[in-house]
Amino acid sequence: MLKIENLHATVDGKEILKGLELEVPAGEVHAVMGPNGSGKSTLAYVLAGRPGYAVTAGRISFQGQDLLALSPEERARAGVFLGFQYPVEIPGVNNVYLLKAAINAARKQRGEPEVDAFEFLTLVREKMRLMRMDESMLSRGVNEGFSGGEKKRNEILQMLVLEPRLAVLDETDSGLDIDALKIVAHGVNTLRGPQRSLVLVTHYQRLLEHIVPDRVHVLVNGRIVRSGDRTLALELERRGYDWLIGEAA
Amino acid sequence: MSSAVTEQIRKEYGAVHAALPASVIEPARRAEAIERLCAQGLPATREENWRYTNLRVLEHVRFAPIETQSQAVPPLPEALPGFVRYVFVDGLLRSGAAGSHPGLTVRSLRTPGPSSSATWGPCPDFPEARLALLNEAFATDALLIEAHANAAPAAIELVFAASAGAQAGASYPRVHVVLEASAELIVLERHMGAPEAASLVNSAVRADVGENARLTHYRLQHCAPRTAWFDTLTAQLAAQARYHLLTVGTGALTARSTVHVRLAGAGAELALSAAALADRQQSHDMYALSEHVAPNTRTTETFRGIASGRARVAFNGKIAVRERAGGSDSRQSLRGLLDGPEAEVDLRPQLEIYTDEVRCSHGATAGKLDQNMLFYLLSRGIAPQTAQHLLKWAFLEDVVAKIECAELRRQIERDLASQMSAAATLKELL
Numbered sequence: 001m002l003k004i005e006n007l008h009a010t011v012d013g014k015e016i017l018k019g020l021e022l023e024v025p026a027g028e029v030h031a032v033m034g035p036n037g038s039g040k041s042t043l044a045y046v047l048a049g050r051p052g053y054a055v056t057a058g059r060i061s062f063q064g065q066d067l068l069a070l071s072p073e074e075r076a077r078a079g080v081f082l083g084f085q086y087p088v089e090i091p092g093v094n095n096v097y098l099l100k101a102a103i104n105a106a107r108k109q110r111g112e113p114e115v116d117a118f119e120f121l122t123l124v125r126e127k128m129r130l131m132r133m134d135e136s137m138l139s140r141g142v143n144e145g146f147s148g149g150e151k152k153r154n155e156i157l158q159m160l161v162l163e164p165r166l167a168v169l170d171e172t173d174s175g176l177d178i179d180a181l182k183i184v185a186h187g188v189n190t191l192r193g194p195q196r197s198l199v200l201v202t203h204y205q206r207l208l209e210h211i212v213p214d215r216v217h218v219l220v221n222g223r224i225v226r227s228g229d230r231t232l233a234l235e236l237e238r239r240g241y242d243w244l245i246g247e248a249a
Numbered sequence: 250m251s252s253a254v255t256e257q258i259r260k261e262y263g264a265v266h267a268a269l270p271a272s273v274i275e276p277a278r279r280a281e282a283i284e285r286l287c288a289q290g291l292p293a294t295r296e297e298n299w300r301y302t303n304l305r306v307l308e309h310v311r312f313a314p315i316e317t318q319s320q321a322v323p324p325l326p327e328a329l330p331g332f333v334r335y336v337f338v339d340g341l342l343r344s345g346a347a348g349s350h351p352g353l354t355v356r357s358l359r360t361p362g363p364s365s366s367a368t369w370g371p372c373p374d375f376p377e378a379r380l381a382l383l384n385e386a387f388a389t390d391a392l393l394i395e396a397h398a399n400a401a402p403a404a405i406e407l408v409f410a411a412s413a414g415a416q417a418g419a420s421y422p423r424v425h426v427v428l429e430a431s432a433e434l435i436v437l438e439r440h441m442g443a444p445e446a447a448s449l450v451n452s453a454v455r456a457d458v459g460e461n462a463r464l465t466h467y468r469l470q471h472c473a474p475r476t477a478w479f480d481t482l483t484a485q486l487a488a489q490a491r492y493h494l495l496t497v498g499t500g501a502l503t504a505r506s507t508v509h510v511r512l513a514g515a516g517a518e519l520a521l522s523a524a525a526l527a528d529r530q531q532s533h534d535m536y537a538l539s540e541h542v543a544p545n546t547r548t549t550e551t552f553r554g555i556a557s558g559r560a561r562v563a564f565n566g567k568i569a570v571r572e573r574a575g576g577s578d579s580r581q582s583l584r585g586l587l588d589g590p591e592a593e594v595d596l597r598p599q600l601e602i603y604t605d606e607v608r609c610s611h612g613a614t615a616g617k618l619d620q621n622m623l624f625y626l627l628s629r630g631i632a633p634q635t636a637q638h639l640l641k642w643a644f645l646e647d648v649v650a651k652i653e654c655a656e657l658r659r660q661i662e663r664d665l666a667s668q669m670s671a672a673a674t675l676k677e678l679l
Binding site for chain 1: 619620621622624625626627628629630631632633635639640642643644645646647650677678
């Protein structure tokens with residue numbers, strides 16, 4: 001599904017990713033963990049194609065195609081979804097419009113007709129129930145006046161409606177209380193399937209109790225320094241990152 | 250330039266004054282207006298409150314009113330349910346039913362009746378209102394709208410359509426709206442023109458809102474692309490009066506609106522919301538003075554302007570709180586969006602406070618489209634152009650969403666989308 005080779009990336013001229021290698025097969029959930037400033041969010045933004053995040057070397061292949069050759073919107077339509085760490089508020093653009101526009105953009109790309117209005121609303125309502133979100137949210141501006149937890153739930157709602165092939169969730173657990181975390185995790189788990197891959201970028205092991213990963217990678221100073229199964233996350237919880245930082249140096 | 254132009258004005262006035270209708274404005278008053286205007290001189294860009302106005306257009310126009318009336322009426326926007334429509338072409342009332350609503354008197358002053366001076370009051374005497382003198386000298390028609398005390402709410406639509414070229418003459422829309430105590434009225438004012446019209450339009454509108462009365466005033470300026478539109482609006486609010494003024498400007502080559510609202514009675518409230526969308530070489534400039542002279546008065550001011558191409562959008566909002574206006578509250582939120590390297594946005598919030606115990610807050614920001622918002626939309630698969638249209642649209646919604654009449658709001662949204670060439674990309678919203 002996703003194969004990253006020797007990825008180097010800079011932000012404002014500073015090299016953040018320094019030869020990152022990562023492979024996520026279809027149907028798997030991989031967690032990328034690491035200390036602050038190790039490059040986790042940079043990796044997420046580079047995958048989504050954010051301007052200002054310059055790839056200076058390496059390759060990213062997504063479903064066999066060169067992801068770096070695609071613009072951000074083309075990546076989204078091809079099935080890449082970024083769940084933002086800090087979702088932006090867009091007053092004046094309502095949630096339902098955004099969802100519909102996003103769905104239709106992907107359908108158009110696939111040569112399918114626009115989504116039927118009734119079918120669309122039925123789908124959105126079903127996913128909102130799953131995320132325990134109030135329907136009144138649909139007519140509000142995107143994330144406008146939402147609490148931190150509501151914004152994160154809204155990210156997952158968008159993901160559930162769009163059904164991406166690859167979802168990259170950047171610190172989706174930050175700012176969530178335990179109940180909200182369970183709701184978000186439940187939402188994410190419903191999307192797991194043999195045709196889909198997930199990359200969970202996270203700081204803490206906590207999220208991984210609810211979304212159990214197939215693989216755990218540790219990102220330190222722009223490179224994956226260790227990979228393992230979920231027990232690696234538990235070890236990190238016990239020992240912290242310092243021992244790996246020492247090894248990486 | 251100013252003296253040459255005032256001489257030209259005097260000359261043209263001399264040639265036509267005998268034919269100007271005395272019932273609209275008495276001859277002596279017209280003559281006085283000309284004298285005052287010439288004595289003060291025309292506005293100049295060296296004056297602080299005119300510096301963003303394109304005044305050079307005044308060097309190339311004919312000031313005398315259009316003589317030969319075009320028989321053609323430009324296509325009018327779809328009528329809105331509940332509104333009684335009055336259509337003016339080149340400044341003259343062409344159609345509209347007189348007194349068609351109980352509790353409401355609507356009368357063209359060209360028709361016999363009490364003279365205008367009795368009701369209109371003197372021309373506002375402040376330097377920014379000078380162009381109202383020009384209107385007073387040349388106006389060929391005036392509409393008087395009176396909403397009587399405690400009458401049922403009513404809605405009126407005024408369409409001012411220009412049909413002719415600037416060399417053929419100017420038009421002078423003139424309206425006086427009077428709300429007696431506790432009256433409620435919606436006035437929708439449209440300024441538009443035939444696409445080929447290159448007119449000078451110089452309007453003067455006056456509103457007197459009585460005690461506890463409520464006036465909702467929508468003003469849409471979508472004049473033809475070569476029009477020079479100048480406008481002076483003065484309003485006086487009595488105690489507990491509420492005035493909601495909402496303007497949307499998209500048209501004309503040069504548009505300048507001068508607004509002076511005097512909150513004269515205790516507890517009077519002004520909500521001023523203005524949106525401007527300018528492209529190419531357009532220049533849109535608004536000067537709004539809200540003058541608090543009575544206690545516990547309130548102003549809420551919202552401006553959103555987008556400049557694209559080589560356009561300039563300016564908003565100069567001054568709030569003056571006089572000595573006896575203790576307990577007043579004013580809020581200003583002015584935002585401009587620069588859509589292109591050659592576009593210009595000038596925002597100027599001004600506060601002048603002469604008393605204690607008032608609350609005033611203001612914020613003014615001008616900048617480009619928010620790149621975080623843009624990327625968020627792109628990351629959801631939305632095409633870059635659609636995302637940009639959407640964000641511009643959302644920016645103006647801060648003003649447009651305040652329009653309570655849903656049909657009118659939709660009309661304006663369609664108009665804005667078509668101005669942004671975004672009717673196709675935003676069709677889901679329209």
